[in-house]
Amino acid sequence: MSATGNAPAARSDIGIEAAGLTVRYGSAAPALEDVSLRVEFGRVCGLIGVNGSGKSTLFKAIMGLVRPEAGSVRVAGEPVSRARRRNLLSYVPQHEAVDWNFPVSVREVVMMGRYGRQGVMRTPRREDREAVRDAIERVGLSALAGRQIGQLSGGQRRRAFVARGIAQGARVLLLDEPFAGVDAQSQALITALLRELAAEGAAVLVSTHDLTTLPSLADEAALLLRRLVAAGTPQAVLAPDVLSQAFGLVPASAPAPASIPVPAPASEGDR
Ligand SMILES: Nc1ncnc2c1ncn2[C@@H]1O[C@H](COP(=O)(O)OP(=O)(O)OP(=O)(O)O)[C@@H](O)[C@H]1O
Numbered sequence: 273m274s275a276t277g278n279a280p281a282a283r284s285d286i287g288i289e290a291a292g293l294t295v296r297y298g299s300a301a302p303a304l305e306d307v308s309l310r311v312e313f314g315r316v317c318g319l320i321g322v323n324g325s326g327k328s329t330l331f332k333a334i335m336g337l338v339r340p341e342a343g344s345v346r347v348a349g350e351p352v353s354r355a356r357r358r359n360l361l362s363y364v365p366q367h368e369a370v371d372w373n374f375p376v377s378v379r380e381v382v383m384m385g386r387y388g389r390q391g392v393m394r395t396p397r398r399e400d401r402e403a404v405r406d407a408i409e410r411v412g413l414s415a416l417a418g419r420q421i422g423q424l425s426g427g428q429r430r431r432a433f434v435a436r437g438i439a440q441g442a443r444v445l446l447l448d449e450p451f452a453g454v455d456a457q458s459q460a461l462i463t464a465l466l467r468e469l470a471a472e473g474a475a476v477l478v479s480t481h482d483l484t485t486l487p488s489l490a491d492e493a494a495l496l497l498r499r500l501v502a503a504g505t506p507q508a509v510l511a512p513d514v515l516s517q518a519f520g521l522v523p524a525s526a527p528a529p530a531s532i533p534v535p536a537p538a539s540e541g542d543r
């Protein structure tokens with residue numbers, strides 16, 4: 273089964289296209305300011321940035337879960353609402369955003385990826401059950417398919433959510449920190465899976481704090497600090513001068529280039 277499997281064909285080469293996105297929560301300074309980002313089908317883009325730099329906000333803006341003050345988003349060349357209706361888009365939120373006590377099994381979580389294809393009665397057909405079984409097998413969770421999602425390890429939970437996206441046949445995958453609290457083996461497994469899905473044609477946007485594995489994970493990288501500070505190959509974005517500016521390690525004597533905003537002092541909310 274492939275990421276492109278039974279999903280409708282996309283109408284653009286660009287999986288994700290955000291243009292000039294500005295998002296503000298209440299009257300505070302914008303959490304995201306004039307951010308433009310493109311991820312083509314077949315590519316993995318790694319999103320990096322310090323805590324509070326706007327990574328999760330960017331995911332939510334792409335999903336249409338927060339309303340941008342300015343800018344626009346297209347997924348597979350379409351408005352997000354339409355891409356979601358067409359099952360093109362899958363989102364694995366950051367760990368803390370999920371209620372793990374919710375009484376559903378791994379199989380049921382993955383079956384949720386099929387809801388969009390089922391009638392209002394949500395009666396799974398044979399093809400739904402097969403897609404779910406295949407997706408669970410692909411992420412290596414067959415032995416745990418009947419287990420309640422809250423009784424999985426962190427790495428296993430992420431894999432369950434990736435399986436949901438696979439069962440859905442999504443062509444655009446958004447993963448917000450899938451490696452947080454995950455051991456090296458699970459991280460390698462998820463990385464290999466994302467690379468495979470991209471090779472099959474998916475566009476993948478994945479945030480991570482793990483800079484050392486970024487080059488093996490991603491074809492390209494984007495560095496966020498409320499604004500997009502840098503974008504390009506992982507090597508270019510990880511260049512010491514770029515990183516030191518964005519992570520607030522600039523020597524006092526060095527002037528910040530105009531394109532790189534000086535980080536605001538960390539506040540309580542920014543951790
Ligand atoms: N619902 C909200 N209401 C008000 N402010 C918010 C809300 N969500 C996020 N923020 C603020 O927006 C900014 C960006 O937060 P965001 O969660 O996008 O950062 P992040 O890069 O995902 O951080 P982390 O690495 O900790 O996950 C932060 O200053 C945060 O406090």
Ligand SMILES: [Mg+2]
Binds near residue numbers: 329
């Ligand atoms: Mg976040």
